[in-house]
Amino acid sequence: RKRPKDEPLDGPSYTSSTSSAPVWEEEKYEDGVKWRFLEHKGPYFPPEYQPLPDNVQFYYNGKAVKLSLAAEEVAVFFAQMLDHEYTTKKVFRENFFKDWRKEMTHDERSLIKDLDKCDFGEIHAMHKAKVEARKNMSKEEKLALKEANQKIIDEFGYCLLDHHKERIGNFKIEPPGLFRGRGEHPKQGMLKKRIQPEDVIINCSKNSCIPAAPPGHHWKEIRCDNTVTWLASWTENIQGSIKYIMLNANSKLKGEKDWEKYEIARKLKSCVEGIRSQYHQDLKSKQMGTRQRAVALYFIDKLALRAGNEKEEGETADTVGCCSLRVEHITLHEQLDGNECVVEFDFLGKDSIRYYNKVPVIRKVFKNLKLFMENKEPGDDMFDRLNTNMLNKHLSSLMMGLTAKVFRTYNASITLQQQLRELSNKSENQAEKLLSYNRANRAVAILCNHQRAPPKTFEQSMATLQAKIDARKEQLALAKSELKQAKKEAKAKGSSDPKLEEQLLKLEVQATDREENKQIALGTSKLNYLDPRISVAWCKNMEVPLEKIYNKSQRDKFAWAIDMTEADFEF
DNA sequence: CCGGCCACTTAGGACCCCGTTC
DNA sequence: GAACGGGGTCCTAAGTGGCCGG
Known part of the structure; x- marks a missing residue:
């Protein structure tokens, strides 16, 4: 995104960890360029799987079964979670079992056909004992562990970005395990696969010391793209989305972005009255789309609702934001608790957190909502002529850099x-x-x-x-x-x-x-x-x-x- | 326009550590 | 010196929104 032209000239003048020069004294880069020089050690990989000792066994239908390494690792993921309520959930168990079977050998697959006949008891007990042992470590052992962790941070936790040594936010590759989304996630229990160096793209300067892949491995790609801020990335197998390794929040890059965010919000302060009278006008528009946009904006402004992008059905938990509200999420009350025109919201938002609120609204909004709900089923979209893209396009025409989330800020x-x-x-x-x-x-x-x-x-x-x-x-x-x-x-x-x-x-x-x-x-x-x-x-x-x-x-x-x-x- | 892809911010909960209290 | 409890950190999922190609 381009830096708005009318921002104050005096930028943030804090100092970084390694340089005392105020940031505004440094050169500004052309549009889209995030850095000139980037060097780092690559991500840190989680330890390899350690096979179970011989005295810890998995049982199927009462009989001990020695699993292949791949199948055993996944069995351990499940066994470790046995105290959790979600291992009893149907969706979780089905997803897990399906993915587990994919990791099995042909023979294992033909034997193990029913999760209810699986006994992970010994594995579970071993895991609990390990957790307990970790808790009961001596002072010396704990100190040694702490020092070992610090060594990892020292080696992998920092990068050199332009003139600054910066802390990396998440330099560790996410370990494999069973996916647990939030709320009623349709993919809960699926196997989140182990990431190999061959899956990882490294981003750094051409003329930097390029990080070495772990012995016997190679990177998927070495990229030198200075228009992005990430140091490494990989594609995760549950949603197929990209995960990134990025800088810590205390870095210059993140700090400047943060500052910029608040400057845009302050700019909204100076023009919000105009924008409000505009959308109040639009509540009366002849265009249904414009009216819907106006009502959505009213909610986003008054209630600080999120924009509400569309989501692919079956890929994620059923949650909504403003633009994706459905008829079933809203109840209209002509009268309620001594107020007129009350809108009762009840929906699951980000992270499946419930939003419940009874809000008196102006009559024009109330009437419009009634109109939008006419002849619709509970599962139909409230704003059928609106999406976040249209809303944001409109907003950016009102003020440079304005989007729905700026109202929240x-x-x-x-x-x-x-x-x-x-x-x-x-x-x-x-x-x-x-x-x-x-x-x-x-x-x-x-x-x-x-x-x-x-x-x-x-x-x-x-x-x-x-x-x-x-x-x-x-x-x-x-x-x-x-x-x-x-x-x-x-x-x-x-x-x-x-x-x-x-x-x-x-x-x-x-x-x-x-x-x-x-x-x-x-x-x-x-x-x-x-x-x-x-x-x-x-x-x-x-x-x-x-x-x-x-x-x-x-x-x-x-x-x-x-x-x-x-x-x-x-x- | 629209869908897919990408980059980046925002989010709650698990877990860890350390000081306090019994 | 064990238990507690609460703050802080870590983890990674779940959002927003830009861009691009058809």
Whole structure:
């Protein structure tokens, strides 16, 4: 994508790990070129399969069967998962069995015809013992393991990109195993095959030291394409999609892209009012397609829905976004809970996370929805004259670089900024300020529907915390009465123990925060949707140390923002 | 236009590690 | 010194959206 021409001239001026020169002093490349020089060691391959010891056996129909190496490896994948609920699922078991049989020899295949007659018990027990043994390793063993891992990171985890030594995000080839998609995935249980060097394309500079393939192997291809950012790629066998090895989020390349993303969202801020009045007009259009586009945009803007690309049926779990909503996902209520024109959404979105929301909408939108649903079956598309391509084409005509997802970024960031202004106050103490920050963050997470499964130990840990609070309260009460006594006797001045009160407040704030956060995931919005400059400026204004908001890796990722942002920054 | 392909961002959960508490 | 619990990292799936060729 081309860099929009009207971006500010002063780019991010953070410094990288190896160079102190501000980025904006470096040459800019022509369109599409991502680097001049790229050198790396190639991906790291997972260890080869270790055959089972003789005393661990697989049984079919009660009889021990020595499997071929390939079939055994796949059997072990299944055996390792036996504690998981999904090994009991029909689709998972059928997919697994079908793929497993493909790995068997002719003889094995003619013997093993029923998964229910397979006994993986010994293999499963061995695996559990291994996990247990790993947990019980001595300090020395753990240290040795850690050092060995560090050595791998040192050797494979970095690359040289132009003048910078950069950390690679995922330098390890994904190990083989059984595919477990999210939700009701039709391909769950299929065998995800082992990747060989012969499957891997290496991308690097012609004049760099080209990585050597593992002994006895060769790469699929050596490519020198400086219009892409990946270092290596391979095609995965489940969906047939390409997997990439790319840089870490703290790299210059990723940082610049991130900065650019937020600059586009800020540009939307300056023209969003015009765009809104445009789509309000379009709600009345004579063209059905235009009306559908307007309603979709209304949802994307107001509810921060994802665009909703079409998906191939049977290839993935049945999930939708805005443009792919079906009639069955929406219920219209003329009246609901004292509101008029309420739209009830109930659908599975990305990662099969449920989106459930009852939203009062303007009458024109409501009427249009009724019209779109007329004479349709529950399984029919709500927006039959619209797709993401048409929507994005329209958006890019309104503003350079504008797509559906920019609205999510814009609305997330602007919401954080507004909420911070509304909720936080310089007179609060630090714990209160942090609660306010988290609440602002939470408002965004709720808008974007970033959910998490409630932690398994949630009730337990809330109870423990409450017990602590009660204990502190008691202590405080005791201290107060002691003070009273002291005052009476010695006419001592001063308040009750301020430290104790502070501790109590801190605990109470912590309890509130945790309770409110039960099913909300803050990390996704913090990492992907909230312009970090808003948070940096807030910290400066509130005199809150940045480390309270961002951990080390987040500070590395947002180095560009930390370096360029003053207290007066406005999104 | 449309489908396939490609590149890249966004996402939740598993797992690991380390400090705290009993 | 074991158990706990919570933050941080790792993993990789699942999205978005551009481009190209028919």
